[in-house]
Amino acid sequence: MVDPNRVKAFNKERLLDHQKHWGFLSESLNHKGIDVDKILNEIGDFQVAIPSWALGTGGTRFGRFPEGGEPSNLVNKIKDIGVLHTLNKSSGAVSLHIPWDIPKDFTAIKTLANELDIKFDAVNSNTFQDQTNNVHSYKFGSLSHIDPEVRKEAIQHNKEVIDHGVELGSKALTVWLADGSSFAGQHNFRGAFQRTLDSLKEIYDHLPSDWKLLIEYKPYEPNFYSMVIPDWGTSHLLASKLGDQASTLVDLGHHLPNTNVEQIVSLLMHINKLGGFHFNDSKYGDDDLTVGAIKPYQLFLIFCELVQGMRETLNPEPSWMIDASHNLKDPMEDLLQSVESIKIAYARALIVDYNQLKDAQAQNDVATSQSVLQDAFRTDVRPLVKEAIYQRGGALDSLAAYRDLNVRKKLIATRGLDSKSSGL
Numbered sequence: 001m002v003d004p005n006r007v008k009a010f011n012k013e014r015l016l017d018h019q020k021h022w023g024f025l026s027e028s029l030n031h032k033g034i035d036v037d038k039i040l041n042e043i044g045d046f047q048v049a050i051p052s053w054a055l056g057t058g059g060t061r062f063g064r065f066p067e068g069g070e071p072s073n074l075v076n077k078i079k080d081i082g083v084l085h086t087l088n089k090s091s092g093a094v095s096l097h098i099p100w101d102i103p104k105d106f107t108a109i110k111t112l113a114n115e116l117d118i119k120f121d122a123v124n125s126n127t128f129q130d131q132t133n134n135v136h137s138y139k140f141g142s143l144s145h146i147d148p149e150v151r152k153e154a155i156q157h158n159k160e161v162i163d164h165g166v167e168l169g170s171k172a173l174t175v176w177l178a179d180g181s182s183f184a185g186q187h188n189f190r191g192a193f194q195r196t197l198d199s200l201k202e203i204y205d206h207l208p209s210d211w212k213l214l215i216e217y218k219p220y221e222p223n224f225y226s227m228v229i230p231d232w233g234t235s236h237l238l239a240s241k242l243g244d245q246a247s248t249l250v251d252l253g254h255h256l257p258n259t260n261v262e263q264i265v266s267l268l269m270h271i272n273k274l275g276g277f278h279f280n281d282s283k284y285g286d287d288d289l290t291v292g293a294i295k296p297y298q299l300f301l302i303f304c305e306l307v308q309g310m311r312e313t314l315n316p317e318p319s320w321m322i323d324a325s326h327n328l329k330d331p332m333e334d335l336l337q338s339v340e341s342i343k344i345a346y347a348r349a350l351i352v353d354y355n356q357l358k359d360a361q362a363q364n365d366v367a368t369s370q371s372v373l374q375d376a377f378r379t380d381v382r383p384l385v386k387e388a389i390y391q392r393g394g395a396l397d398s399l400a401a402y403r404d405l406n407v408r409k410k411l412i413a414t415r416g417l418d419s420k421s422s423g424l
């Protein structure tokens with residue numbers, strides 16, 4: 001665990017430099033009429049859930065190259081998130097993957113998470129692979145399967161995930177289905193859709209009244225001809241048929257190249273149906289790269305829609321989660337970079353002059369509309385994000401602090417070089 005006094009000592013050395021940059025930025029934001037204290041609070045409050053599977057080195061189907069010291073059980077996963085949260089004060093939630101993360105002792109896990117100020121965000125079911133105790137195989141689908149016995153097993157699994165989540169204090173179930181077909185003619189589209197809807201109805205009926213059902217979509221992979229829930233339209237169709245507790249989850253990487261994700265976000269919030277958001281980045285497909293690593297402007301535009309949606313619609317605050325995992329970096333460093341990117345995009349979106357934007361739009365002043373957005377995007381808001389995190393007791397530079405404190409070295413010394421993340 002990271003001693004908060006070490007973070008303080010780390011900050012002390014950097015404080016003067018930070019204050020110089022922050023002084024300049026806060027003055028120019030004040031000058032623009034921006035309520036700096038208000039946005040500092042909004043940035044500080046923003047918490048992004050860490051998925052339990054991102055704490056180990058991710059892989060492709062070609063191989064995995066672990067860093068060592070990975071968390072081989074749920075207790076260690078929660079502790080790793082505790083390290084991240086101590087450093088950045090922005091990762092105060094975990095999203096568990098069942099059955100990989102079923103707690104052996106629910107009370108002990110809840111106590112540990114509570115001590116580390118970590119909440120339980122949405123729980124994720126898994127019917128994209130067979131588990132050791134599966135009676136049936138999901139090779140040809142789960143909730144959409146042609147065989148009612150397979151569907152029954154998949155439905156039962158989702159109900160159990162809800163039950164585990166209830167014990168932990170989670171409030172949402174995320175369903176992502178790998179179901180689909182890889183060859184034309186393999187599926188009857190309408191049949192697969194209807195069976196999925198009927199299965200989801202049974203799961204929906206099992207939800208406690210204060211829970212949400214988040215339906216994730218993906219255009220291709222692992223199936224390459226059709227996915228049963230390929231896009232936000234299909235997800236929304238299912239959610240609207242299920243009821244008020246069901247909504248759509250947008251995963252940034254689950255779109256075909258060049259899809260206008262910000263428009264999807266905007267419209268879903270307009271009808272109060274954006275339930276969750278998974279952050280990552282990609283060049284081509286579902287690449288699961290570090291947030292903001294490839295398309296930071298798109299991330300900013302999405303945050304502009306999220307900010308406006310949170311201010312102007314009745315959409316409940318979505319569940320925020322990072323869903324990234326790759327092969328190259330220390331996964332903890334990767335998560336720190338992802339969270340930082342998210343906060344930078346959020347901060348930029350918070351300083352946009354939306355009144356000026358609306359005026360420009362009303363006059364069809366295209367050049368000004370673009371400039372208003374780009375003025376915010378081109379502002380270096382890093383001192384603003386640092387100040388928000390510093391005020392909450394976090395590190396002025398979480399990645400540098402992580403390295404300075406030799407976290408990975410200590411994890412390897414404690415857990416061993418061959419300790420592998422459970423589930424991966």
Ligand SMILES: [Mn+2]
Pocket residue numbers: 216251278323
């Ligand atoms: Mn996802």
